Amino acid sequence: MNETLTEAEAARPAPLARERIYRRNFGFFLTDGILFMLAIGLIGSTTVIPDFVRRLTDSQVLIGLSGNLFELGWTLPQLFIARVIVRAGRKKWWFVGPNLPVRCVILLFAGLILLLGPTRPEVLLLAFFVCYGLAALGDGLVGVPWADLAGSSLDQRWRARLFGVQNAVTGVLLLGFAPLLALILGRLEFPANYALLFGLAGLLFALSSVPMLFIQELPGAHAQTTIPPLSEFLPDLGWVLRTDGPFRAIVLTRMLTSLLAMAGPFYIGFATGPLALSSDVAVPTLLAVQTVGSIGGALGYIWLGAHKNVLYMRLALGGALLLPAGALLAAWVGPLPLYIGFLLSGPALSNLFFSYQNWVVSYAPPERRPLYAGLFNTLSAGATLAAPLIGGTLAERLGYEPLFAVAWLMGLAALFMTLRYLGDRSK
Numbered sequence: 001m002n003e004t005l006t007e008a009e010a011a012r013p014a015p016l017a018r019e020r021i022y023r024r025n026f027g028f029f030l031t032d033g034i035l036f037m038l039a040i041g042l043i044g045s046t047t048v049i050p051d052f053v054r055r056l057t058d059s060q061v062l063i064g065l066s067g068n069l070f071e072l073g074w075t076l077p078q079l080f081i082a083r084v085i086v087r088a089g090r091k092k093w094w095f096v097g098p099n100l101p102v103r104c105v106i107l108l109f110a111g112l113i114l115l116l117g118p119t120r121p122e123v124l125l126l127a128f129f130v131c132y133g134l135a136a137l138g139d140g141l142v143g144v145p146w147a148d149l150a151g152s153s154l155d156q157r158w159r160a161r162l163f164g165v166q167n168a169v170t171g172v173l174l175l176g177f178a179p180l181l182a183l184i185l186g187r188l189e190f191p192a193n194y195a196l197l198f199g200l201a202g203l204l205f206a207l208s209s210v211p212m213l214f215i216q217e218l219p220g221a222h223a224q225t226t227i228p229p230l231s232e233f234l235p236d237l238g239w240v241l242r243t244d245g246p247f248r249a250i251v252l253t254r255m256l257t258s259l260l261a262m263a264g265p266f267y268i269g270f271a272t273g274p275l276a277l278s279s280d281v282a283v284p285t286l287l288a289v290q291t292v293g294s295i296g297g298a299l300g301y302i303w304l305g306a307h308k309n310v311l312y313m314r315l316a317l318g319g320a321l322l323l324p325a326g327a328l329l330a331a332w333v334g335p336l337p338l339y340i341g342f343l344l345s346g347p348a349l350s351n352l353f354f355s356y357q358n359w360v361v362s363y364a365p366p367e368r369r370p371l372y373a374g375l376f377n378t379l380s381a382g383a384t385l386a387a388p389l390i391g392g393t394l395a396e397r398l399g400y401e402p403l404f405a406v407a408w409l410m411g412l413a414a415l416f417m418t419l420r421y422l423g424d425r426s427k
Contacts, residue, residue: 018218021153021216021218022153022154022155022158023158024216025153025154025158025215025216026154026158026161026162027211028211028212028214028215029150029154029162029211029212029215030162030165030166030169031208031211032208032209032211032212033162033163033166033170033208034166034169034170034173035204035205035207035208035211036103036204036205036208037166037167037170038170038173038174038204039106039200039201039202039204039205039208040070040201041170041174041177041287041291042174042177042181042197042200042201042204043106043197043198043201044287045066045067045068045070045071045264045265047268047283047286047287047290048181048194048197048283048287049066049067049132049265050063050066050067050264050265050266050268050269051268051272051279051283052066052128052191052194053066053125053128054268054269055121055190055191056121056122056124056125056128057121057125059392060266060391060392060393060395060396061388061389061392061393061396062125062392063265063266063269063392064262064265064266064387064388064389064391064392064395065129065388065389065392066128066129066132066265066388067264067265067388068258068261068262068264068265068384068385068387068388069129069132069133069136069388070132070135070136070139071136071258071261071380071384072136072381072384072385073132073133073134073135073136073137073139073140074136074137074139074140074143074377075140075143075377075378075380075381075384076137076140076378076381077137077140077141077378078140078143078144078373078374078377078378079237079374079375079377079378080374080378081094081140081141081143081144081145081370081374085144085145085148085370090217091145091148091149091152091217092145092149092212092215092217094142094145095142095145095146095149095212096209096212096213098138098141098142099138099142099209099212100209101138102134102135102138102139102141102142103135103138103205103206103208103209104202104205104206105131105134105135105138105202105205106131106132106135106198106201106202106205107198107199107202107203107205107206108131108202109127109128109131109132109198109202110195110196110198110199110201110202111195111199112124112127112131113127113191113192113194113195113198114191114192114195116191117191118189118190118191124191135205140377143373143377144370144373144374144377147357147360147361147369147370147373148369148370148373149215149217150162150361151361151362151364151366151369152217152218152219152366153215153216153217153218156358156362159305159358159361159362160301160302160303160304160305160307160309160358161302161305163298163301163305163351163354163355163358164298164299164300164301164302164303164305164351165298165302166298167294167295167297167298167301167351167354168295168298168299168302170294170298171291171292171294171295171298171346172295174287174288174291175288175291175292175295178284178285178287178288178291179284181197181283181284181287182280182281182283182284182285184196184197185197185279185280185283185284186280236371237371237375240371240372240375241375245421246363246421246422246423247360247363247364247372247376249417249418249420249421249422250356250359250360250363250376250422251375251376251379251380252417253313253356253414253417253418253422254353254356254376254379254380254383255379255380255382255383256383256410256411256413256414256417257317257320257352257353257356257410257411257414258380258383258384258387259383259386259387259390259406259407259410260317260320260321260324260407260408260410260411260414261387261407262387262388262390262391262403262407262410263323263324263327263391263403263404263407265388265391266391266395266400266403266404267286267323267327267338267342268282268283268286269395269400270327270330270338270400271286271335271338273400274331274400275330275334275335275338277335285339286338286339286342289339289342289343290342290343290345290346291346292343292346293319293342293343293344293345293346293347294346294347294351295346296346296347297316297319297346297347297348297351298347298351300312300315300347301347301351301354301355305351305354305355305358309355309358309359309362310359310418310422310423312347312351312355313352313355313356313359313418313422314415314418314419315347316347316348316351316352316355317348317352317411317414317415317418318415319344319345319346319347319348320345320347320348320352320411321408321411321412321415322340322341322344322345323341323342323344323345324341324404324405324407324408324411325337325341325404325408326338326339326340326341326342326344327341327400327404328401328404328405328408331400331401356376357373357376359422360372360373360376361373390406391403391407394406
């Protein structure tokens with residue numbers, strides 16, 4: 001392993017040249033990230049998506065699944081990809097190639113909404129899950145190559161700046177879009193209003209695939225000559241989980257955070273149901289309030305991400321806990337605590353999962369970074385898959401308040417894991 005690292009290091013540019021490459025790559029990563037996150041924000045998984053699906057079905061499980069589907073599709077294929085790409089010394093085209101077609105799927109779905117219209121809600125619902133699921137799976141195919149590319153072609157300082165600036169700029173832009181979102185939802189008839197939102201998001205997704213064509217990839221780990229057989233690969237995964245305590249802790253933290261997030265698709269239903277707010281008021285207002293909080297969190301991550309990444313995790317989880325707590329309080333006193341919860345959960349929305357990813361990328365040895373990134377994300381898929389089933393069942397059978405209480409307990413457990421077992425150190 002030391003010999004491999006020495007060879008890879010010897011192929012890297014001198015420090016000054018490497019810093020210039022980092023700076024140039026930063027601009028391309030940043031442009032891609034802003035366009036992608038702006039598209040994601042326009043069809044927010046806790047606002048627009050569940051409100052759209054709620055107009056097509058009464059099933060709380062399907063509504064819950066809609067809010068978790070992108071994360072589920074994104075995590076599922078990553079361990080498979082991690083095993084395959086070890087043969088590639090360069091990962092750029094493993095990221096760029098699949099992105100070019102996949103990031104056009106949401107734009108296609110916008111056209112399907114107009115084609116199907118409001119008279120066939122079951123077909124429209126099926127089309128949504130197929131298209132949104134394909135977009136998520138496609139993004140999952142490139143998740144491990146992206147992590148490896150970001151690990152080799154940006155250092156820890158530039159990655160922290162990337163995540164922080166990306167989400168701060170995205171937050172400001174989304175805040176500007178909030179009045180337009182209210183106008184589209186309030187003035188246009190269903191489903192034309194959502195067709196326009198998905199169309200705008202789809203255009204941004206398509207444009208986001210362009211900047212990464214220009215990344216200059218720096219040498220990472222040495223390519224392996226063969227794909228490891230499953231008889232070696234699977235025991236190796238088990239060995240990592242058994243022996244690497246900090247990595248095991250970040251995996252559990254990530255899974256518990258997914259169970260905290262299972263309440264996300266139901267806050268809008270709670271606001272438009274028991275709290276009696278209309279969709280054209282609740283959706284843009286809560287999105288705007290959460291965006292303000294996410295801007296503050298993103299600005300904080302620009303500094304904390306490079307120096308105290310785990311501290312940011314703890315602060316963001318603390319803010320995220322206030323969302324289900326605020327919803328529970330809102331049931332008694334009105335919507336103000338829910339607004340406050342959305343505001344203070346912003347840092348978790350903007351950078352919490354990025355802080356987890358950054359921790360793994362920085363912690364893992366370069367030659368094992370694909371394995372660590374793939375294992376981390378794929379294991380999280382179990383909790384992501386369970387989240388809509390648990391959340392939907394709780395909402396249907398017991399109501400919103402028990403769901404919010406269980407989510408709060410899951411978030412508290414995640415916070416405990418970061419306090420007890422995680423620190424800012426490299427492997």
